[in-house]
Amino acid sequence: MRIVVQKFGGTSVSTPEMRSKVCDRVRSTLDSGYKVVVVVSAMGRESDPYSTDTFINMIRAVNPDPSLREMDLIMSCGEIITATLLASQLSVQGIPSRCLTGEQAGIVTDSNYGNAHILYVKPQNILQCLEDGITPIVAGFQGRSERGDLTTLGRGGSDTTASALGAALNAEVIDIFTDVEGVMTADPRIVENARLLDSITYNEICQLARDGAKVIHPRSVEIAMQANILAGSFYSERHPRYPGRSQAKR
Numbered sequence: 513m514r515i516v517v518q519k520f521g522g523t524s525v526s527t528p529e530m531r532s533k534v535c536d537r538v539r540s541t542l543d544s545g546y547k548v549v550v551v552v553s554a555m556g557r558e559s560d561p562y563s564t565d566t567f568i569n570m571i572r573a574v575n576p577d578p579s580l581r582e583m584d585l586i587m588s589c590g591e592i593i594t595a596t597l598l599a600s601q602l603s604v605q606g607i608p609s610r611c612l613t614g615e616q617a618g619i620v621t622d623s624n625y626g627n628a629h630i631l632y633v634k635p636q637n638i639l640q641c642l643e644d645g646i647t648p649i650v651a652g653f654q655g656r657s658e659r660g661d662l663t664t665l666g667r668g669g670s671d672t673t674a675s676a677l678g679a680a681l682n683a684e685v686i687d688i689f690t691d692v693e694g695v696m697t698a699d700p701r702i703v704e705n706a707r708l709l710d711s712i713t714y715n716e717i718c719q720l721a722r723d724g725a726k727v728i729h730p731r732s733v734e735i736a737m738q739a740n741i742l743a744g745s746f747y748s749e750r751h752p753r754y755p756g757r758s759q760a761k762r
């Protein structure tokens with residue numbers, strides 16, 4: 513089975529139009545003979561109604577210092593909303609799909625609320641979907657501790673979900689769709705003449721991510737590197753030169 517994991521970040525799923533583009537991309541990848549596992553983030557950023565920050569502000573408005581357990585539960589809601597909507601949208605377009613929470617996708621973590629590490633992945637549910645011709649749409653950024661509580665994987669952690677699933681499923685490639693054309697020499701929001709990199713080594717991107725470049729979560733790179741997944745691609749649906757891509761190479 514040839515598997516591709518496609519992760520769509522917050523801005524890539526923020527509007528019905530953007531989600532339609534996601535559906536088109538999933539369809540064209542399926543048409544090219546791959547099984548697709550989709551991972552999604554919460555819709556939009558800070559002030560958007562279903563973004564992670566909105567949920568954080570919501571709970572802090574009633575309790576400035578909520579328990580970490582409750583915080584994780586509310587923080588996980590955005591991804592579940594996106595995954596449910598996208599699975600429904602794909603299904604209505606004739607692509608059988610199923611929404612899976614992190615737990616249903618088999619992501620098992622430690623109990624470090626807010627920044628949990630993935631201990632292992634039980635990919636049976638996902639594999640069953642793929643065998644049945646159903647495209648799984650996984651809520652990123654979340655898992656379940658061995659104690660049975662919902663945990664989140666650290667801000668930006670949907671990237672980590674994508675890599676962990678890619679590794680567990682022996683995916684050929686992990687595609688990261690975001691709002692920039694690819695990995696650049698610097699954050700284009702800060703450095704005006706940042707340049708797109710066609711390729712970058714795992715060690716370089718690992719360093720970039722550890723230094724705080726939001727474009728990918730450092731743990732996501734580490735997992736892909738360990739799993740020997742040879743190419744991670746970065747795409748932006750927004751950029752006129754779509755698909756731009758930067759591949760992570762050894």
Ligand code: ADP
Binds near residue numbers: 689692696
């Ligand atoms: P998503 O919601 O899709 O995960 P993020 O906001 O987490 O998106 O990451 C994408 C952002 O990363 C870009 O909008 C960009 O501002 C930032 N960024 C930081 N460093 C870099 C870099 N070196 N190359 C590209 N983007 C970068």
Ligand code: ASP
Binds near residue numbers: 553
């Ligand atoms: N929605 C989560 C966050 O804002 C995870 C992610 O976007 O990857 O941190």
Ligand code: MG
Binds near residue numbers: 668726
């Ligand atoms: Mg991100």
